[in-house]
Amino acid sequence: MKKIALTAGINDNELHLNRSITDIIAKNGYLPLVLAPVSLKAMPEPRNDFDALILTDGDDITPIFYNEEPLPELGLTDPHRDQYELNLIKASHEAGIPILGIGRGMQMLNVAFGGSLFQDIYAQNSGAGIQHIQKADLSQASHHINVTPESQLNKAVGSHPYVNSCHHQAIKKVADSFNIVASAPDGIIEAIESSDQTMTGLQWRPDKLKDANQDKIFEQFFNLIN
Numbered sequence: 001m002k003k004i005a006l007t008a009g010i011n012d013n014e015l016h017l018n019r020s021i022t023d024i025i026a027k028n029g030y031l032p033l034v035l036a037p038v039s040l041k042a043m044p045e046p047r048n049d050f051d052a053l054i055l056t057d058g059d060d061i062t063p064i065f066y067n068e069e070p071l072p073e074l075g076l077t078d079p080h081r082d083q084y085e086l087n088l089i090k091a092s093h094e095a096g097i098p099i100l101g102i103g104r105g106m107q108m109l110n111v112a113f114g115g116s117l118f119q120d121i122y123a124q125n126s127g128a129g130i131q132h133i134q135k136a137d138l139s140q141a142s143h144h145i146n147v148t149p150e151s152q153l154n155k156a157v158g159s160h161p162y163v164n165s166c167h168h169q170a171i172k173k174v175a176d177s178f179n180i181v182a183s184a185p186d187g188i189i190e191a192i193e194s195s196d197q198t199m200t201g202l203q204w205r206p207d208k209l210k211d212a213n214q215d216k217i218f219e220q221f222f223n224l225i226n
Contacts, residue, residue, distance in 0.1 A: 046087045
């Protein structure tokens with residue numbers, strides 16, 4: 001059985017992982033392999049004994065990794081997890097393993113290849129004019145995004161899908177390895193795809209939405225390993 005690795009965070013000595021992601025992996029006939037930097041005493045070596053990698057959502061990313069000082073609006077960070085995932089991304093990409101980044105995962109992909117982030121989109125970007133931290137449950141969509149016609153994402157969800165939203169950080173400068181393929185109405189970057197078509201980043205949570213088109217995103221990703 002092929003294995004899909006997925007990252008997890010550790011808060012208060014407890015592993016934190018959304019079951020919605022593991023359910024999707026299992027539903028598609030793959031074995032979930034959870035990766036987390038369990039030791040604070042030593043940085044684990046990145047693994048590549050899996051067929052694809054999903055970078056999951058979580059806390060803010062430590063701004064030192066994109067050469068910025070922390071702003072007052074910065075939330076909880078975990079530099080140990082950040083460093084582990086940066087190493088994991090680079091090792092996986094070098095091994096030709098497909099990568100999907102969701103929420104924080106998209107931001108990690110961007111930082112790993114030299115991009116930067118808004119530590120807080122409302123504090124740093126006066127153009128952010130819609131609600132990016134929705135009050136409704138994430139099973140409900142909250143705003144539209146505009147998807148570029150030539151992208152792989154467009155083949156899955158179309159040009160103007162309705163997505164959920166729960167983030168105060170976003171991509172500021174996109175890394176050279178990626179193309180912007182979706183944006184919110186206020187210009188906040190919502191999706192990126194790598195030029196070599198092996199990496200995709202999504203700002204929203206497709207695993208939470210009850211929408212058949214969102215399932216196509218995962219089908220498209222899993223097809224990269226079949």
